[in-house]
Amino acid sequence: MQITIAAATRLELKEDMIKQSNGHDIRILYTGVGILPSAVSITQHVLQHKPDLIIQMGIAGCFDSNIGLANVVAVKKESLGDTGVQENGEWKDVFDMGFRQKGEMPFSDKYLVNETIEKYNVLQLPEVTGVTINEITTEKARIKMLQGKYNAQIESMEGAALHYVCQLFNIPFIQIRAISNYIGERDKTKWKLKEAVASLNETVLHMLNKIE
Numbered sequence: 001m002q003i004t005i006a007a008a009t010r011l012e013l014k015e016d017m018i019k020q021s022n023g024h025d026i027r028i029l030y031t032g033v034g035i036l037p038s039a040v041s042i043t044q045h046v047l048q049h050k051p052d053l054i055i056q057m058g059i060a061g062c063f064d065s066n067i068g069l070a071n072v073v074a075v076k077k078e079s080l081g082d083t084g085v086q087e088n089g090e091w092k093d094v095f096d097m098g099f100r101q102k103g104e105m106p107f108s109d110k111y112l113v114n115e116t117i118e119k120y121n122v123l124q125l126p127e128v129t130g131v132t133i134n135e136i137t138t139e140k141a142r143i144k145m146l147q148g149k150y151n152a153q154i155e156s157m158e159g160a161a162l163h164y165v166c167q168l169f170n171i172p173f174i175q176i177r178a179i180s181n182y183i184g185e186r187d188k189t190k191w192k193l194k195e196a197v198a199s200l201n202e203t204v205l206h207m208l209n210k211i212e
């Protein structure tokens with residue numbers, strides 16, 4: 001199977017480890033941080049290589065204290081959390097503003113849903129809802145809004161780009177994230193960056209060895 005492993009940065013993907021996996025034709029793609037670089041990079045890659053599967057692996061912030069740091073999750077649903085307007089104390093996204101209709105391709109309702117996640121979530125990782133933003137969320141009011149409006153458990157800066165592009169091009173995909181920090185926590189001594197990257201890479205290697 002031709003599998004592309006995509007990560008925003010070299011920090012998140014241990015190439016030597018991932019390449020130990022057997023039986024697949026693996027390509028590595030570094031997309032850069034943020035929605036625009038990752039969307040362009042994944043689109044170019046899809047057009048050039050048409051992979052059988054894209055696994056996006058990365059660290060993420062977490063809204064939910066029931067999910068432990070360094071735990072690994074699979075993202076079922078995504079949304080775009082910073083495209084819209086903050087007006088009169090309220091966040092209005094592209095659906096509220098009438099620029100998009102709920103359910104319009106590639107959205108289901110207002111989410112970018114991975115409909116085939118069960119096929120590739122071979123380790124039965126907990127399935128969560130993600131929100132994607134270009135600016136790491138730090139403000140309390142915004143954290144509350146993102147959790148409430150999008151029902152999000154995790155936040156990344158690239159997840160929705162994967163879901164959006166792969167839905168449009170009909171490419172199977174799965175987004176795997178390890179929790180490096182709780183959202184809003186800017187004290188880096190409380191982050192578990194190294195531990196998250198280690199569990200992320202071990203998990204993806206294990207997955208690759210189980211995917212047929």
Ligand SMILES: O=C(O)c1cccc(C(=O)CC[C@H]2O[C@@H](n3cnc4c(=O)[nH]cnc43)[C@H](O)[C@@H]2O)c1
Nearest residue numbers: 008033058059060061136137155156157158180183
């Ligand atoms: O602020 C720093 O010095 C710093 C140092 C290392 C890494 C970071 C990141 O924020 C990594 C961004 C990268 O990881 C994902 N990520 C991780 N935590 C979060 C979060 O709380 N909110 C959004 N994204 C997060 C993201 O996908 C980026 O690619 C900072």
